[in-house]
Amino acid sequence: MPKLAAFPKAYMQALCKDGTMKLEEWINLASKLDVMGLEWYAGFLEMEDKSMWPEFRKMVEDNGKSIPMMCCSPDFTHPDASFREKEIKKQKYWIDMTHALGGQYCRVLSGQRRPELTLDEGVKLAADAIMACIPYAKERGITLIIENHYKDDFWEYPEFAQKMDVFCQLVDQIHHPNFGVNYDPSNTFLAGEDPLELLGRISHRVVTMHASDRYLKSGTIEDLKKEEDGAVGYAKRLSHGEIGKGLNDYDAIFSELKSKGFDGWISIEDGVDGMDQLERSVSFLKQKIRKYWDK
Template sequence: MNDFPINRRQWIAASGAIAAAAWSAPQLATAAEPITQRTAPMFKLSLAAYSYRKLLQGDKPQLTMADFIDDCAKMQLDGTELTSYYFPPNVSPAQLRELKRQAFLLGMSISGTAVGNDFGHPDGEQRDKQIADVKMWIDNAAILSAPVIRIFAGHAKKGIAPDESHRLMVAGMQEVCDYAAKQGVFLALENHGGPTATAAGLLKLVKAVDSPWFGVNLDTGNFHGEDIYGDLAKVAPYALNVQVKVVVSGPDGKKVPTDFARIAKILRDANYRGFVVLEYEEAGDPREECPKFVETLRKALA
């Protein structure tokens, strides 16, 4: 009688079969459903380079992206969001890797990046360019180790029926999501006017794209209905990334300060885990204003 009912070779084979089964099991939620794996909230802080747009753009920018990363480190942030608009159009992999190196040595992650795209265009040169540009930034995000890219659906074009406009946007997002999946990069659809101006409109698009690498970029300043915080709460369970503005405005267009405590509660109730990114758009020197609002946000999320 064998004292060892399973020998080493059999044990290795059995272990391999178990591991293979674990890898083959579906682990990822699709974008059509809330992200249910989150069992408790956890927040990391970042700042969007869009906050420094006045300093980073123009014929003679006052600051470089490296300067912005340095400022994020001085604010003791966990991450830095590098908006694509402020890179040279022909940015090289070497330049991207140098920014990645800089952020890492300063103890930060590159929390994500953002593109300005429009998938509402019909078939043709303009649409092809929009898709190609997003794919290029998926490649760039992979080099940066940026886990997520904020994208837009786009806007309906004159003469195109609403159903066709919806189809075009979904088809565009599906194509770039399929590409992003190969690079291991998430794409997050922002609530940004047009068909995404309401929670219902945003989720209609999100649920139409079949990809586990797709979700929502929740912008707290971009819903303008009667119940702004109610709309944010409806979308929060789908969020891959959160951008916090310092003001909100309803149907009357009047700006009022964001209720940071209420935003924090919405994110906690949704068990959101990930980056909360300050995106400062108001008047004033962002190098002076952003540190103040970072601290306000830090206290609200503590």
């Protein structure tokens, strides 16, 4: 049966930028949630001190939870080889971080969709870089998970493999027991595509999932696609919302995942309106998991 984890979506600025929240505070808040794990983020300010890594693991485990997944954003599609080599080194550092925290899964991405890149060039650069990291991950018992991603908060261009066809082409280049997909249904809407169509194409490769829901604050997906190309930051038209009340069909998603034998971690990217909202999302997902897996 899948296991639930939580991600501090509402507190990213406080934990990663201005330091107004300490990780211990987030761990204490999350300890009240009915989840088994906390998804970690490589960019938490306090993670800069390596000596604290075992301490954070202990704090989480003392609260009866684990840290199964690491969220990080390598940029493997830069045309300069020395830049890509630095990104590979960063990814290996994040793999070490995941290992120190007791985690099993560490995210990879393709990189930015730079205008000068052709499709085949970008896929090759990303695939080569990911494959360069796999032996390092395998030695540490870590599985690299590629997410169908929209855009890192600090990137200028959207994800190179944002579009379904590109993502599937990239995933199909890499076959290894220490590599799989982290499926995020909400991100597919940002490509103007159908998350269920994508899931149908990659469900046999899914090992982890991000659970979230999104709704448009204004305009349409088409408006979003036009204005976000080449703008630093995240989409302004789109908002995270309570799971079960947005655009995603969780019955169809879980039915497909169950049919493929999925039993991995599902990390909740939600709670932007507070812990009460996050608790409601946990309840919704637990109910749906029971419906499809507790048979």
